[in-house]
Amino acid sequence: MGLLRRHRLATGALLVSAASAVTACGAATQEVRTVRGAVAPVAAADPGPLARASSAFGLSVLDAWCRRDPSANVVLSPSSLSSGLGMVHQAARGETAAAMARTLRLPPGDPLPGLRARTQALKALNTKDVKLRTVDQVWSDRALTPHKDYLDRVATAYDASLKLLDIRSDPEGARATVNEEIKKITEGMVPRLLPENSVRANTGWILTDALSMKAKWATEFKEQDTAPAPFATAAGRSVSAPMMRKTTDYGVARHRGWTAVDLPYRDGRLSMTALLPDARAKGCPGLSPATLDALTGALRPTTVDLSIPKVRLKAQADLKPLLGELGMAQAFGGQADLKGLSPKAVRLQFVQHAATLLVDEKGTEAAAATGSGIEALAAPPRGEKIVFDRPHVLLVRDTRTGEPLFLARVADPTRS
Incomplete structure (x- = not known):
């Protein structure tokens, strides 16, 4: 069926680096410039409430996905979906933010302390016996740099970095660049998160989460x-x-x-x-x-x-229809408010999700990725x-x- 690094920087600081371009799947990828927001000091918190929120949200997605085709296998990562859409939620304002919070089952109050604790708990799962990697990234057109406050919030909550590239002038090259990065993080288990024509000339930002795991x-x-x-x-x-x-x-x-x-x-x-x-x-x-x-x-x-x-399960889908059914329709419509990202942010275009799960006698290998595209104006x-x-x-x-x-x-x- 078609389904964190940690950097502590002084408040207000941005860390900038550059990466050289590569080639993948016959499409030329782009040179990427990386910017990191400032990690704000937050109070210690319990990651449990957000973990329970991810479980409740994941079960609702599983049920809605299953009802579309009850005879099909379904595999997804509630953790990846919660992180990928959580970065969108950090950009949302007004009723758009409220609708997303209800859909994602988020607990009330400032989410940053809990999100920071959740990210640290996820990183702690990477041990000698369990190989686990999770990476969150904000991909932005070079001419559409997000608000600094937004970059600081996603750096604090998700250890997310900003990747600057040419999306609007070269959407296919941008798509190839994002796919190549996700493929690398998931060690080839998610080779093509963003399908052809998903990234368009009016796409300003792509928010991604990638998660991979090997455990015996x-x-x-x-x-x-x-x-x-x-x-x-x-x-x-x-x-x-x-x-x-x-x-x-x-x-x-x-x-x-x-x-x-x-x-x-x-x-x-x-x-x-x-x-x-x-x-x-x-x-x-x-x-x-x-x-x-x-x-x-x-x-x-x-x-x-x-x-x-x-x-050996695989699934990939644009979850826009399912998320609309679950209460997030406003984020995809003309009344969406994502101005916390940029004054030019209009609405969500897509939420692509892909996951793979292999279970055998030795253990489990699994990977998942979420990509959300945000439309920009212009014995x-x-x-x-x-x-x-x-x-x-x-x-x-x-x-x-x-x-x-x-x-x-x-x-x-x-x-x-």
Whole structure:
């Protein structure tokens, strides 16, 4: 289906550097000039409320995406979407800002302390055992430099830098430059975030978030135990899927027709929570934030004979229609107010999102990116048997803060 560096600078300072041009996909990329805003001192804060907001927002996107095609696999990164759209929210004013805050489920009050804490928590996930990278960038036409206050706010909240290039005079070169950078950050897993003709001559800014992760299971599955097994797809067909199997202790919980099995990664902080609905459930999962919180809060060690399919999921889409349905339509319309970015900022043109999730016997590899274009004027002992042999949900999360890095619905594990 078509789906942070940290720099502390004195207040008011801007750091400027230059990068040489490269060539990718047959299109010449541009020379880029980098500017960094000042990181403001903010009070210490708990990243938990923003992590819960990302989970609630991600579940709403998953549900809306699924309802458009209930038989399709879906994979997305609530964390990447929240960061990418969060940078747009920093530019929004008035009712546009209020509508975005409601859609993104943002808690009330000044978001900067919490966003700073969230960024620091994300960076802390990059360890010897888990390789995680997240990068936020504001790409601007050279003639449309954003307000300095905006640059300082996104530097404080997201460690975001400003990249100056020629968007309006060379939209195709700008698109190639952004795609090449996202491809590099995600190590090739998101090779083309921005499709052809997405960047136009009236595009003034492109705000991007890129996230990549490689993590090994705390206890790996044995490849010799993986074997074909029946899987009842969301389309009502029975397919033969490569099913991994292991008997060991996992965190298990049940609530309101859902069974959760928590598979930890080697660092002990990240896990993938596999969520299996009741066998009688049909259609899209309808997993609420309250049910997810109840499940993750009730996980208890249980000896489990677990069977779960290997998956290789990919999705890419312009989420403008879905975000409009979820309450953000004003940001894309003629009444949008994004003047916090620039007096020439008109409205959102697109929100491209791409994600990839690979789950196998050794662990998980995943990557996602979000790009928002803004228009400018001008054989062990037997345990409890849990078999993921029907559509289910996968959530890769930080068990300390609850940050949802990746979220997927597996409708058919034999399809990408």
